[in-house]
Amino acid sequence: MRILDPDSDKLVTVTLDPETIISIDPDEVHERRIAVYDLVDENAFAPTNGASGPFALHLSIQGNHLVLDVRNPETNEPIAAHFLSLTPMRHMIRDYFRIRDSYYDAIKSAQPMQIEAVDMGRRGLHNDAAEMLRERLKGKLEMDLNTARRLFTLICAVQPYADRSISIAHKQPSVLFVCSMNSVRSPMAAALARKYFPSELIARSAGVRSGQVDRFVHDVMEEIGIDMSVHTPHTMDELVATSFDLIVTLSEEAPAAVDAKDYEAGARLHWDVADPTLEEGNREQRLDAYRALREDLSKRIKAELPAILTDAQPNGSQTH
Template identity: 65%
Template structure:
């Protein structure tokens, strides 16, 4: 493999995930738009963080904090942090508005306009994308190095998630905050947190972490897709990455989690332990393993719903 080929295989994104705590939607059309934007970005990109020694390829975790898009670059296998950059949305407001105006005009032209009108709108669309891409590259200078086509696709993803995101400022929110903790943040705790957000949309802040770092689990993606939850956007996190230190309720889901939570010294209205089996330890054929994951999902769904209902309704943290 030549030098250019080697660089192309390492200086690129292979995974893009969205933070389910700050970018949320239950509208399937919106989620579909996010998926298409992510697919297009991953299909062809040139991407590397500046001023770091880490070698690619890379994973990108996207969240929205206040008026900024957070571009969190991580290792694609271990999800260990490499670099994180805050990108203010303010300089992009006009371009984002124009993006949707021109997009709607393009769709309308496809349905009813003459070919020359479609071409005119398409030229305006390409011009907008180029302007936004150049601005994006300028704002990320000395932070993230991307080519023009990657910048165009990244801007499309930003447009896709930004207007529809249900953003909660956790620092000032009065919503109850719940933390689920397991060993690797790959199976039990992310499933529980996702089910909590689905059961109580916009009514609870549900986060999940692991004692140690883990990897994304394909069986989790599969069984959660069956109940309408996209877990491909999940990035494993560890306790030490937590910024928040105060939770109304902390629920541990693995044997090593209670001690780790105690060492972390979290402030919590209540801390309790749920003894649940880890389906990733089940041996057997694919159907047997999937059955174990479904059993976990369904038992957690019932338990999460029953446990959080009084908390979300303004009751006590006590079960």
């Protein structure tokens, strides 16, 4: 067992995948934010592969699995990843919500002894769930009991999206945007596709290789109301899905890389768009280059995606 160093073996950031953990319900969003805040505020956490911290944790949902993706918070380089099946935890998650609701009802009208009894049951469930979580992550991720308790709370906050993401995946067309490093062009395109076609498609993005978070992307997307702070660059090797209704490549090396993966695609597009990272001017000139890319992608997405998605066949190979 790894002895956790309180100065370095800890999470300094936790992000949630906007492609699979989605909600506009204010209560759900609030509960998620509190769970993330509590986990980051106090924790002891490290992968068992000996990597030095601190660490960043990115959570996403793939089918009935929660993906715990541990990365370097400065360089975004992958450190460890674990697929956690939610099935064995379903009964504890159901009990968590049942006891939580009972506790909230009790504090409104019950006597102190009743409140204490419900609270003891709540703490006992949390401890049991935390121990189960630590056991299931044994040999992968190391954490103390309190961190496991907070992580279980966050899992409960995002778990309802597992079944929802499965049902959505069968009904909505899927689009994969691919560029060189999944730092600028492909994540911007995926975010814009979700903005212009909300609840109409599943938009994912990936890179030929992994890059770093680009703050200029955050700035120019925030100007149009899109929060990119949750984006974590990923490579195609990290994708679980291998079949898409549409694949859009956005860099010179992306088409060959997609060919090498032998994905199933109903249609393929290649958009020759500018790389704003090549702009060497001052800050405002560089931001303008990113804004130009944003507008170019917006026009292409609104003009070309609807017809292509309508025509795309899951087992076809239409290229435009």
